[in-house]
Amino acid sequence: xxxxxxxxxxxxxxxxxxxxxxxxxxxxxxxxxxxxxxxxxxxxxxxxxxxxxxxxxxxxxxxxxxxxxxxxxxxxxxxxxxxxxxxxxxxxxxxxxxxxxxxxxxxxxxxxxxxxxxxxxxxxxxxxxxxxxxxxxxxxxxxxxxxxxxxxxxxxxxxxxxxxxxxxxxxxxxxxxxxxxxxxxxxxxxxxxxxxxxxxxxxxxxxxxxxxxxxxxxxxxxxxxxxxxxxxxxxxxxxxxxxxxxxxxxxxxxxxxxxxxxxxxxxxxxxx
Ligand SMILES: C[S@@+](CC[C@H](N)C(=O)[O-])C[C@H]1O[C@@H](n2cnc3c(N)ncnc32)[C@H](O)[C@@H]1O
Numbered sequence: 001x002x003x004x005x006x007x008x009x010x011x012x013x014x015x016x017x018x019x020x021x022x023x024x025x026x027x028x029x030x031x032x033x034x035x036x037x038x039x040x041x042x043x044x045x046x047x048x049x050x051x052x053x054x055x056x057x058x059x060x061x062x063x064x065x066x067x068x069x070x071x072x073x074x075x076x077x078x079x080x081x082x083x084x085x086x087x088x089x090x091x092x093x094x095x096x097x098x099x100x101x102x103x104x105x106x107x108x109x110x111x112x113x114x115x116x117x118x119x120x121x122x123x124x125x126x127x128x129x130x131x132x133x134x135x136x137x138x139x140x141x142x143x144x145x146x147x148x149x150x151x152x153x154x155x156x157x158x159x160x161x162x163x164x165x166x167x168x169x170x171x172x173x174x175x176x177x178x179x180x181x182x183x184x185x186x187x188x189x190x191x192x193x194x195x196x197x198x199x200x201x202x203x204x205x206x207x208x209x210x211x212x213x214x215x216x217x218x219x220x221x222x223x224x225x226x227x228x229x230x231x232x233x234x235x236x237x238x239x240x241x242x243x244x245x246x247x248x249x250x251x252x253x254x255x256x257x258x259x260x261x262x263x264x265x266x267x268x269x270x271x272x
Pocket of ligand 1: 113147
């Protein structure tokens, strides 16, 4: 198997940074491995020819596979459970007081294969029992076409739902020969779209709550700031932005840190 030369590696990193804001310079072995296999599979005689094809973006299938190969989709149900407890104990009761009659909008940015959105929907389903809540709309977006397709199917193998609490497994999934599919009641409030967070038009509406976990960690510094700015603009005042545990917002003019990587949007009036 041919390996990426320094020049080809640099070319891949430049393309990833320019197009997706991804900083993959520390991931040489991963890129080398995945892209070498892909180049061979597609029958390109050289990396240059393969990269010409990817950069030209004339073949949507090749572009989609490239994006899929260079991104990490690791996720699972109830990931960072304390953050979901925060929804139940803090964010939802606040929304219940401040927005008793209008739809609550939740965004999962970089939702991968859907587990995060469906977990949020299961938390909503538990929370709404015995309460008269307005509709809740959960939107999941991800740059990966394959991830979004899997999210829409909402079917997971047993290994993937093994740690889901038994009550959820029996109430919120149907089991069909070893595959577990999220029930309609949970899926109904969730929609998915393929979008690049690095694109200024990726977000269309204002959200009451945004989860963007384990996504900006892959971005270069400039993209990280741009994406945080965009999330800030699309978050309601006093709304919560939930990041992954390794992701930190240093500037405190826009967001105040609450706990467990949860930030709260500062009222716009006090921003200098
Ligand atoms: C590690 S997964 C995190 C999934 C989930 N948020 C979680 O914490 O379990 C990161 C996801 O971000 C997506 N992603 C990376 N860059 C993106 C971009 N520019 N726009 C939208 N999604 C992106 C990847 O495709 C991947 O599915």
